[in-house]
Amino acid sequence: MNRLERALEELRKRKVSTGIVLKPQNIYYLTGFYPSAFAALLLEDNPRLLVSPMDGKRSEGSNVEVEVVKNFRRRLKQIKGKRVGIEKGYANYEFYERYLKGRQVANLGFLEDMRKVKEKEELKRIKKAARIAEQVMGKVAERLTQAESEKELAAYAGYLLEREADAAFDVIIASGENSAIPHHTPKAVPLEPSSIIVDLGARFEHYASDITRSFSLAESKAFQEIYEAVLEAQRAAIEHCVAGSLVREVDNAAREVLREYRLEKYFLHSTGHGLGLEVHEAPTLSMHGKEELREGMVVTVEPGVYREIGVRIEDMVLIGKKPKLITSFRK
Amino acid sequence: MNRLERALEELRKRKVSTGIVLKPQNIYYLTGFYPSAFAALLLEDNPRLLVSPMDGKRSEGSNVEVEVVKNFRRRLKQIKGKRVGIEKGYANYEFYERYLKGRQVANLGFLEDMRKVKEKEELKRIKKAARIAEQVMGKVAERLTQAESEKELAAYAGYLLEREADAAFDVIIASGENSAIPHHTPKAVPLEPSSIIVDLGARFEHYASDITRSFSLAESKAFQEIYEAVLEAQRAAIEHCVAGSLVREVDNAAREVLREYRLEKYFLHSTGHGLGLEVHEAPTLSMHGKEELREGMVVTVEPGVYREIGVRIEDMVLIGKKPKLITSFRK
Numbered sequence: 001m002n003r004l005e006r007a008l009e010e011l012r013k014r015k016v017s018t019g020i021v022l023k024p025q026n027i028y029y030l031t032g033f034y035p036s037a038f039a040a041l042l043l044e045d046n047p048r049l050l051v052s053p054m055d056g057k058r059s060e061g062s063n064v065e066v067e068v069v070k071n072f073r074r075r076l077k078q079i080k081g082k083r084v085g086i087e088k089g090y091a092n093y094e095f096y097e098r099y100l101k102g103r104q105v106a107n108l109g110f111l112e113d114m115r116k117v118k119e120k121e122e123l124k125r126i127k128k129a130a131r132i133a134e135q136v137m138g139k140v141a142e143r144l145t146q147a148e149s150e151k152e153l154a155a156y157a158g159y160l161l162e163r164e165a166d167a168a169f170d171v172i173i174a175s176g177e178n179s180a181i182p183h184h185t186p187k188a189v190p191l192e193p194s195s196i197i198v199d200l201g202a203r204f205e206h207y208a209s210d211i212t213r214s215f216s217l218a219e220s221k222a223f224q225e226i227y228e229a230v231l232e233a234q235r236a237a238i239e240h241c242v243a244g245s246l247v248r249e250v251d252n253a254a255r256e257v258l259r260e261y262r263l264e265k266y267f268l269h270s271t272g273h274g275l276g277l278e279v280h281e282a283p284t285l286s287m288h289g290k291e292e293l294r295e296g297m298v299v300t301v302e303p304g305v306y307r308e309i310g311v312r313i314e315d316m317v318l319i320g321k322k323p324k325l326i327t328s329f330r331k
Numbered sequence: 332m333n334r335l336e337r338a339l340e341e342l343r344k345r346k347v348s349t350g351i352v353l354k355p356q357n358i359y360y361l362t363g364f365y366p367s368a369f370a371a372l373l374l375e376d377n378p379r380l381l382v383s384p385m386d387g388k389r390s391e392g393s394n395v396e397v398e399v400v401k402n403f404r405r406r407l408k409q410i411k412g413k414r415v416g417i418e419k420g421y422a423n424y425e426f427y428e429r430y431l432k433g434r435q436v437a438n439l440g441f442l443e444d445m446r447k448v449k450e451k452e453e454l455k456r457i458k459k460a461a462r463i464a465e466q467v468m469g470k471v472a473e474r475l476t477q478a479e480s481e482k483e484l485a486a487y488a489g490y491l492l493e494r495e496a497d498a499a500f501d502v503i504i505a506s507g508e509n510s511a512i513p514h515h516t517p518k519a520v521p522l523e524p525s526s527i528i529v530d531l532g533a534r535f536e537h538y539a540s541d542i543t544r545s546f547s548l549a550e551s552k553a554f555q556e557i558y559e560a561v562l563e564a565q566r567a568a569i570e571h572c573v574a575g576s577l578v579r580e581v582d583n584a585a586r587e588v589l590r591e592y593r594l595e596k597y598f599l600h601s602t603g604h605g606l607g608l609e610v611h612e613a614p615t616l617s618m619h620g621k622e623e624l625r626e627g628m629v630v631t632v633e634p635g636v637y638r639e640i641g642v643r644i645e646d647m648v649l650i651g652k653k654p655k656l657i658t659s660f661r662k
Contacts, residue, residue, distance in 0.1 A: 163486040
């Protein structure tokens with residue numbers, strides 16, 4: 001059964017007459033077509049892909065029947081059924097109010113579940129995206145001493161990613177006290193040598209990678225101590241990235257190491273996240289999450305400490321009987 | 332009255348006890364803080380900004396009280412009130428189901444209305460973003476004959492944008508038959524000289540610009556004919572970009588010129604869109620839109636023809652008693 005058939009099967013089980021898929025990543029996952037404008041995949045006995053005239057040409061060759069729609073509002077009003085499925089975490093309230101109010105609304109969340117365990121072809125692309133990210137990281141590391149500013153270096157890293165593939169997200173270059181801000185926006189300021197966080201990812205044929213390295217160009221004891229604690233926390237978390245672990249066990253492993261170093265309260269986010277068609281997707285490696293890891297999932301493991309300076313180390317791991325690193329440990 | 336006070340006033344008029352603002356651009360517009368992770372601005376008698384621990388440092392200095400929230404689910408459950416406002420076009424169905432089901436839901440759409448007419452400080456940033464985009468366009472034009480590929484040229488343009496400011500969106504470089512695809516993704520193929528569309532924009536201090544130029548490096552009669560028709564259509568549309576025009580009048584002006592050239596059916600999108608904190612925001616210059624343009628709005632005017640080859644010309648216009656070009660006509 002292909003993905004589309006499996007999705008239809010899930011709908012039948014849930015007694016949903018029509019599923020309306022709006023999220024571009026899910027449309028791509030099921031049809032092989034990645035919309036560039038508003039589009040809707042109708043999951044029914046005869047699935048149909050509704051696309052904007054702007055995507056008319058681009059959608060030729062998708063694996064379902066395509067209908068070019070000039071007036072989406074009128075077209076979506078025609079959808080029948082007492083029980084209709086939507087991506088509850090994606091479709092907005094207006095969509096519900098306009099087209100579905102008064103009907104039963106089921107969730108198409110199972111699409112995100114389907115995407116968790118990666119197929120061989122998906123893994124190939126993820127690994128390729130990871131290779132590109134590592135190469136760019138290498139070039140960024142070489143240029144640290146000559147970089148004009150955080151901003152210029154981030155622009156340069158973005159250029160390298162875009163030239164080879166695509167940038168999966170805006171490159172983060174955060175130095176000195178800026179490194180203590182997890183989502184720092186690179187500024188037109190010289191690199192402060194005490195700590196430099198570089199967080200970047202490539203997107204190759206729609207699949208993302210995401211890695212972070214932390215560098216110090218100074219002899220900084222503070223950096224060295226935090227770095228070693230974070231690295232130890234990361235290794236401990238990776239140990240738990242095996243089929244059958246609960247996500248919270250991975251998170252707790254990292255947190256426990258940082259607790260020993262009295263650094264736990266400076267760890268401001270979860271230990272990691274799934275990635276694939278999205279940079280952040282299920283499962284989240286969170287403190288209280290009870291989800292079980294399964295063979296074939298891909299996650300990041302990225303503990304960080306944000307104090308006077310910040311350190312974060314992020315690698316990608318393929319879940320199996322043993323943890324399989326997709327990116328490597330070294331700085 | 333500042334923006335926040337005006338928003339609270341709108342809520343009172345609508346008898347809404349609490350407005351929950353989730354859209355980052357709206358949060359920024361009202362508070363001066365641009366969240367990097369999930370955040371919620373509670374519009375109540377004492378407005379509060381709920382931010383993730385990751386944004387704790389970044390949100391210092393915003394103009395409202397900030398509350399760092401570890402558990403958003405628990406915090407949002409505490410919101411009281413029979414009638415609550417959300418951005419219906421932004422908040423997802425899950426948010427509604429989880430926190431608001433059974434209550435009256437009002438729309439905070441007036442926030443997008445507030446943003447339509449730009450203030451002086453906003454215009455300054457938009458103009459600066461436009462200048463940067465024009466400069467980069469100039470450099471891209473100079474490099475057309477040496478570019479390795481669509482993809483490499485797009486990466487180069489992105490680098491220039493990121494170095495100066497930010498790229499407002501992924502640069503489009505589309506040549507030859509690819510230029511006939513409005514949302515083409517640049518490919519690793521040499522530039523086909525018959526027609527080359529370059530669509531790019533900068534983001535400066537959160538405000539976007541968006542311009543498109545079409546070039547031909549060949550002596551192409553087809554290109555020349557389409558180009559002149561599109562340019563004439565654009566000029567006609569711009570004439571109507573004055574306070575008091577309806578958006579459909581602008582769109583129809585462009586469409587009518589293309590009709591005379593029998594090219595109307597190859598024009599696959601609306602004539603333009605507002606821009607500011609978002610690249611695409613209200614108002615849309617659409618075929619049937621009845622909204623009236625007002626002094627201080629900023630829109631793009633971008634007719635295009637997508638046939639064997641494509642041509643699109645896009646400039647930014649400030650609405651006034653007369654149309655004021657923010658970007659200039661020349662190729």
